[in-house]
Amino acid sequence: MSIKYAETEQATGTTKYVGQAVDRVDGPAKTTGEARFAAEYPYPGLAYAAIVHATIPRGRLTAVDTAEARAVRGVIDVLTHENTRPMKPAPKVSFLDLSTLVAGTSVNYLATDEVLWNGQPIAVVVAETPETARYAASLVRPAYQELPAAVDLAAEQGNAVPQKGNLISEAEADKGDAPAALAAAPHSVDLTFTTPPHNHNAIEPHATTAVWDGDKLTVHEATQNITWTRKHLAQRFEVPEKNVRVLSPFVGGGFGGKGSVWAGTLLAVLAARATGRPVRLSLTREGVYHTVGGRTGSIQRVALGAGADGKLSAIIHTSVSRTGRSGGNGEPCTAGTRHLYAAPNIHLRQSTVQLDLLANTFMRAPGESIGTFALESAMDELSFELGLDPVELRLINEPDRDPVGGQRLAHRRLREAYALGAERFGWRERDPRPGSMRDGRWLVGMGVAAAYHPSMRMPANVTLRLGADGTVVVRSGLQEMGMGTATVLGQMAADELGVPLASVRVEYGDSDLPVAPGAGGSMQTASAAAGVQDAAAKLKRTLLGLVRRAPGSPLRGRKPDEVQARDGGLYAGAAGQTYAEILSAAGRDHVEVESKAGMLGFMVRTLRERRSLVRAATGAQFCEVRVDPDTMEVRVSRWTGVFDVGTVINARTAASQLRGGIVMGIGMALTEQTLIDRRDGRIMNASLSEYHVPVHADIPRIDIHCLDEPDSTMPMGLRGVGEVSITGAAAAVANAVRHATGKRVLDLPITLDKLL
Ligand code: MOS
Numbered sequence: 001m002s003i004k005y006a007e008t009e010q011a012t013g014t015t016k017y018v019g020q021a022v023d024r025v026d027g028p029a030k031t032t033g034e035a036r037f038a039a040e041y042p043y044p045g046l047a048y049a050a051i052v053h054a055t056i057p058r059g060r061l062t063a064v065d066t067a068e069a070r071a072v073r074g075v076i077d078v079l080t081h082e083n084t085r086p087m088k089p090a091p092k093v094s095f096l097d098l099s100t101l102v103a104g105t106s107v108n109y110l111a112t113d114e115v116l117w118n119g120q121p122i123a124v125v126v127a128e129t130p131e132t133a134r135y136a137a138s139l140v141r142p143a144y145q146e147l148p149a150a151v152d153l154a155a156e157q158g159n160a161v162p163q164k165g166n167l168i169s170e171a172e173a174d175k176g177d178a179p180a181a182l183a184a185a186p187h188s189v190d191l192t193f194t195t196p197p198h199n200h201n202a203i204e205p206h207a208t209t210a211v212w213d214g215d216k217l218t219v220h221e222a223t224q225n226i227t228w229t230r231k232h233l234a235q236r237f238e239v240p241e242k243n244v245r246v247l248s249p250f251v252g253g254g255f256g257g258k259g260s261v262w263a264g265t266l267l268a269v270l271a272a273r274a275t276g277r278p279v280r281l282s283l284t285r286e287g288v289y290h291t292v293g294g295r296t297g298s299i300q301r302v303a304l305g306a307g308a309d310g311k312l313s314a315i316i317h318t319s320v321s322r323t324g325r326s327g328g329n330g331e332p333c334t335a336g337t338r339h340l341y342a343a344p345n346i347h348l349r350q351s352t353v354q355l356d357l358l359a360n361t362f363m364r365a366p367g368e369s370i371g372t373f374a375l376e377s378a379m380d381e382l383s384f385e386l387g388l389d390p391v392e393l394r395l396i397n398e399p400d401r402d403p404v405g406g407q408r409l410a411h412r413r414l415r416e417a418y419a420l421g422a423e424r425f426g427w428r429e430r431d432p433r434p435g436s437m438r439d440g441r442w443l444v445g446m447g448v449a450a451a452y453h454p455s456m457r458m459p460a461n462v463t464l465r466l467g468a469d470g471t472v473v474v475r476s477g478l479q480e481m482g483m484g485t486a487t488v489l490g491q492m493a494a495d496e497l498g499v500p501l502a503s504v505r506v507e508y509g510d511s512d513l514p515v516a517p518g519a520g521g522s523m524q525t526a527s528a529a530a531g532v533q534d535a536a537a538k539l540k541r542t543l544l545g546l547v548r549r550a551p552g553s554p555l556r557g558r559k560p561d562e563v564q565a566r567d568g569g570l571y572a573g574a575a576g577q578t579y580a581e582i583l584s585a586a587g588r589d590h591v592e593v594e595s596k597a598g599m600l601g602f603m604v605r606t607l608r609e610r611r612s613l614v615r616a617a618t619g620a621q622f623c624e625v626r627v628d629p630d631t632m633e634v635r636v637s638r639w640t641g642v643f644d645v646g647t648v649i650n651a652r653t654a655a656s657q658l659r660g661g662i663v664m665g666i667g668m669a670l671t672e673q674t675l676i677d678r679r680d681g682r683i684m685n686a687s688l689s690e691y692h693v694p695v696h697a698d699i700p701r702i703d704i705h706c707l708d709e710p711d712s713t714m715p716m717g718l719r720g721v722g723e724v725s726i727t728g729a730a731a732a733v734a735n736a737v738r739h740a741t742g743k744r745v746l747d748l749p750i751t752l753d754k755l756l
Helices: 027-031 098-102 130-137 153-159 178-184 226-237 263-275 285-291 368-386 390-396 414-425 485-497 524-547 579-585 599-610 651-670 729-741
Strands: 002-004 047-053 059-065 075-080 121-127 141-146 172-175 187-195 207-213 216-221 244-247 279-282 298-306 312-324 345-355 437-439 442-454 462-467 472-475 504-507 564-566 569-572 575-578 590-595 616-627 634-644 702-706
Touching: 047 130, 047 263, 047 285, 059 121, 075 130, 075 263, 098 226, 121 130, 121 263, 153 298, 153 312, 153 345, 178 298, 178 312, 178 345, 187 368, 207 263, 216 226, 216 263, 226 244, 226 263, 263 279, 263 285, 298 368, 312 368, 368 390, 368 442, 368 651, 368 729, 390 414, 390 442, 414 442, 414 616, 414 634, 414 702, 442 634, 442 729, 462 485, 462 524, 462 579, 472 485, 485 504, 485 524, 524 569, 524 579, 524 590, 569 579, 575 579, 616 651, 616 729, 634 651, 634 729, 651 702, 651 729
Parallel strands: 047 279, 216 244, 312 345, 472 504, 634 702
Antiparallel strands: 002 504, 047 121, 059 141, 075 121, 172 345, 187 298, 207 216, 207 279, 298 312, 437 442, 442 616, 462 472, 462 590, 564 569, 569 575, 616 634
16 A cells, blocks of 8 residues: 655744654545445455354264255355365474464365354355355355364353463562462452453454465465465465565554454455455454454452552452363453552462453453453452542552563553553542532443553564655555554654655555555564665665765765764754755665564564563543433443553554554443353344444544653654553543442443343
8 A cells, every 4th residue: 555645734944853743644535435445345246155064062063955045146165174175284383483373274175064153154155246145155054073062261260270471471489488478458448350351353353365376376365464464364375475465554453353363364365266266255243253262351359458558569450261162261350459559468360261262362462451350340449448549559659670571671651651540630629528519310420440551563674765856665564453553654764854744655555565564563664664774774875875975976975873863854953955856966866775673683672571561551531421320321431541652653543543542441231241152152232232332422623632652662662552541441430430329230231131
C-alpha cells in the first residue's frame, strides 16, 4: 500500500511533525470506501469458500457425506480429509525461529479425522458464489465417534499444571515468605476473582483472497503480521518464501485476533490449490468465534497484607487459565503484579489447564488486562479495609526499583499520573463512604486503578529513498490495522530528514517490503522509530559520501554528527545544501538506503538489558459510574486516563488508541463474555447480537492526557500506546461500582443481577 500525504501538511523548515495531531493519512480512503480490504480484491474466475464446522467438542470423524452439497448447482468442490492433498503440519514452536509462534492451532486442517473443539473446520465448500458455498456447507453431513471432553474451566481447575515461563514472560516469582507475611499482617484482603472467556470482534471479520500462479502464491489477508504469515504459508504449502506475497494494506481491527494464522487463511490457500481457482474465504461472524482463538477465562486469587500505615507486607497473586488441546498459551495474569507495588514478600504463580476448546490467543493486553482487574480490585478493597484513600494507598506503595527483580525502573511517572489524573477528574470531591454520593436518584461512585503494560520493540528494516525532486519514500513491511502506522511513519521520517510531510510517501502492508515486526505487544511504532532513525543516519552518511568530491560543497569533509538534517537538506550551522543540490551535483536522481537490523544480536542485547532495566507504559484510570438504585443498571458517566507513554508521536492517533482501550475495558467490566455450553463446548453467543460490546451510547466523553515526556531508553523516547489503556480499566469500573453500591463484584462482567 502506498499513501501520499495531503498537501495541507506543509512544513516550514523547523516545524516538527512528531507530537502533532496529524490527520490519519488513510482516513479519506477509508471514509470514501476507496480503501480495499482483503475480501474486496476482484480476480477473474474468483471462487468462494465456506467452512463446515464440527459440532462435537472432541472425537473422530467416521464419515463426511458430501453428496447433497455437491449436487447444489454452482458448487465446484467439497474438500474433506478424505479427498484433499494435505498441507505440511505446522512447525514446532521454537524461540530460535519466532515465526513458529504464528500458528493459531496445531491442527492440520483437512488432513485429519480428529476433532479437537466444537467448531473445528472439517470440510470446505468451494462454489461460484458465497451464498452457494454457505448453503452447500449446511448440507454437508459429518458423522462422529465422540470422546469425552472437558470444556469447563471452573470444573477442571483442579487439573491445572504450573505454566511455563519463556524468554520474555516469567510465570512465577517468590520473594520472602508471602503466606507467612499475609497471616501476620494486621490488615489484609484475600479475594478470588473470575473472568469469563472473551472473543475478538474486529469490525472486519477475518478474510483471505488466495491466488496461485504455478508455485507462486499471492494472498490478500487481514493480518497483524505479514512477514510471519508469509513464512508460515511457505512452510505449510512447501514453496520458497520468496514465492509467497502477503498483502495487507488495510486491516479493520486486529487486537491480537489477527496476530496468528488461523484456519480461514490456510483453507483459502488450500482450496485455491485444490481447485486451481482464485479463492476468497471471508469468515462469518460466527465463523470467527469457531476458528479464531479468544481470551481464556481465568480464576485468580489476590491476597494482600498491609500494615496500618498502608505499606504492603505481602502480595500473593495466583491464576488458573486454560489452553486448548490444539494449542494456545496460558494467560500471563500476574505479569503486571510483578512490577506494580513494592512489598518485601511476593508470591506469584500461574497455572494452566488444557480444555477441549479452540486454542486461546493474544487478546488486548493478554495477562495485564484481566490481571490488573484482579490486582487493582484487591488494592481498592484493601483501601476500604484500611480506611485509606485508594490513590494514597497506591502512592504509598509505589516502588523505587522493580519489586521482584530489583531492576531499575526506566522512567516511571505513575506518581505524576495519579496527581494529574486526580486533579483533572476532581477526585477530591469523592466522599469515601460507599453509597454516600448521589445525583438525583442515581448512586454515584468513583474508582481509580493503575494501568501497566511493558514497553518492548523488535528489529524493523526500513528503506528510505530520497529523490532529487525532494520526495522521500519510506518502505517497511509494517501493518496498519487502524491505529495510525502509516501516519506516524511519515511524521517520523519527515522529522528525521527535515522535509515537509507532504513530500513523504509511505509503503507498508506488503511482504515484499523490508522485513518488519508484526503489529502486536504495543511495539510496532518503537520498532519502526529505531528503523527510521537508523535509515536516516545511513542516508546522511551516504549523502556526505557524495559531497566528499564535490568541490564547492560547504558540507565537504563534515562528519555526520556535525551535520543536521533540516529545511530539505543537510546543514552544518548556517552553511549547507539542499538534498536536490547534493544529488544534482553528484549526478544522481535519487539515493536509497536500507537499515537492516540483525535479529540475533538484537535479542541478545534485549535479554541482557532485561536484567538491569524494566520498561513499561503506565497510567492512572479514573472512572465515575452512576448506578440506578432500583435496577442496579450501571452507566459509566465520566472517565479520565492519564498515561505515561513516553513521547507521543501523533497526539490524535495516540489519544484515539488510548480511548479505544478504555472502551474495551468498559466492555470487559460490564458486558463482554463468551458463553460456553458446559455439555458440548459450543459457544452459545457467537454473534454481536448476543456478545455485548459497548456501543456509542454506553461511552461517556473520555478525557485522555499523556505526560508526553521522552523515555531516554527507547527510540525517539516512545514506549507504545496500543495496550496500556485497557489495563486497569475494568478495575476502575469495578471500584467505582464498589464505591457507589458497597458491593464488590469479583466475577466479570458486572451485570446487574450481581448487584441486586
Ligand atoms: Mo496484541 S493482543 O499485542 O495484538
